[in-house]
Amino acid sequence: MKNILRERIDEALITLKEDKFLPQAVSANYQIDIPKSIAHGDYSSNVALLLAKPCSKSPRVIAETMRDILLKYETFEEVVVAGPGFLNFKISDRSLFTIIGEILELKNDFGCSTIGASKKVQIEFVSANPTGPLHVGHGRGAALGSALSSIYTACGFEVVKEYYVNDAGRQMDILAASVYLRMKEETGRESTYPSLCYQGDYVRRLAVDYLKSSTLNIRMEEFAFDEVELKGETDSDLDNLIGEIKAVLGLENFAQLKAYAASVITGSIREDLENFRVDFEEWYSEQKMHDFGLIDSVLSSLETKGHTYSRDKATWFRSAALGDEKDRVLIRENGAKTYFAADVAYHFEKFNKGFARLVNIWGADHHGYVARVRAALTALGCSEKRLEIILVQFASLIKNKEPVAMSTRSGEFVTLRELVEEVGVDAARFFYLMRRSDQHLEFDLDLAVSRSNENPVYYVQYAHARICSILESSEEYDPTVWQLEFGDVLSETSERKIAVLLARYPEVVISAMKTNEPHQITQYLREVAQEFHSYYNAHKILAEDTRLRNARLSLIYCIRQVLVNGLQLLDISAPRSM
């Protein structure tokens, strides 16, 4: 409908220019809005206000002249000049309710578009280190990424969801060492467990299972445990400890233990995500990049292009020259590659896969990372503008009005699994997607778990269930009975508002895609549900008059369709009864 309005207004402007009322050269990036108050019409435009200055004419005079032209169209029942020079449009019934026919025809495709032109998009998200279970912070990224994927798909993109598995590096060594120390305890030996090791119960379970494992290669000989000793509680003490464990087990056994721990944890992460209705097409392993020499080849490519230098026995990347705050280390003094080096290679690989757009969803704590990754991509000759990085602010949990503390190392966190068990997938996803991602999220557990009117997810689902119930109790209803003439009987203000609201859905989807903001869908669905509940209470859907009844049934049928389509984008269920 907005598009039609825009066409009409553009035509009117051309006419006015031909009549020399307006100068040829002027143009305006005017808006078409849905006014807050229906008293200002179904739609309004500020076009005359914007033209006033360049044309040196009063905005009201321009608006009045435009009104006279626009009134010729049957689309408009009324065109009113208001306030400083707004044009307010009341759409004729027939035009307004064409949206019903459109929704009935498109069904699940209503809201889909081809704006993406089948371009390939990769969305990388969650990508938590496989050192422990996912916690509620990861859940936010998971919900955001999967909703965005659906939104991009609806907009006609071809989407690949990817999880980058950081299964290499020091934190994995710490994990392996943690499991090792728990095994030591499990075999009845004395052991002090460092506070820097992973504290969660899952580490002990890994230890027990590994000891029981039939494929066990490590021979649990006395010396294999007893020669290892913890000296202190600092990072370097921990590194020494890891060194000792490696020496005692042998590198191969240590690597095997590490791989075991990584695969078990990755497996359970995968399970948690599946429970949360998130699936990835791709699980990309950092370790494999190391194994295949991809990192080395990217590093040498940087070197060839003159973007690296040596200092203090380390290899540095000249990122400061490319917009970063300072240069960054790629290879440490001790010869180990940094996480950043792996990340450069990872992003380079991504860019070589032919994606038109790459979306990274990162925790806000990574924001300092953005500049250096972009710098590296520029250095490698990639057009870094194809990369979009969404920084998600932290989610904090509130229980009994008190914040819940979270920390992975200490093991004091609420896992995503626990959250889902407590509040259910629908509520969890809905809550995560209610807020802008650059906004801190307060996740009120008590509210999410409540099965009452306090809980917004039920509000939307309830609207859907109510409509299902009405449609089922009206056996003779068939959506195909809808005729354009029915628009004449839908004369209530609320019915007009609903028609305008439903017509807005496709542009909400596109806007959510363009801004990477799924919460726009969530907000929109709450609005639709609200309009419906209000309408339902004020007017009887199953009216005596057949025409009116069928018209209203068609209208609520379309409301349901939009609710279903929107909830599907968020992967939240639409129950038929509640």
Next chain:
RNA sequence: GGCCCGGUAGUUCAGCUGGAUAGAACGGUCGCCUCCUAAGCGACAGGUCGCAGGUUCGAAUCCUGCCCGGGUCACCA
């Protein structure tokens, strides 16, 4: 100190490519089921849109400065 995010009703937040009387939910008060699901609806109360300037027909929205809260600034990942 540099950089990032935020400061809107008692609370949690929408609104931010400038637009008409700043919205919703929760919480509070008062109403609505002989009638399509009361997990619902209606009404009332509740606001110096952090502060101060600026830009203009018009600013919660844009610009500048300041104040407050959170995050982040490794040869950790």
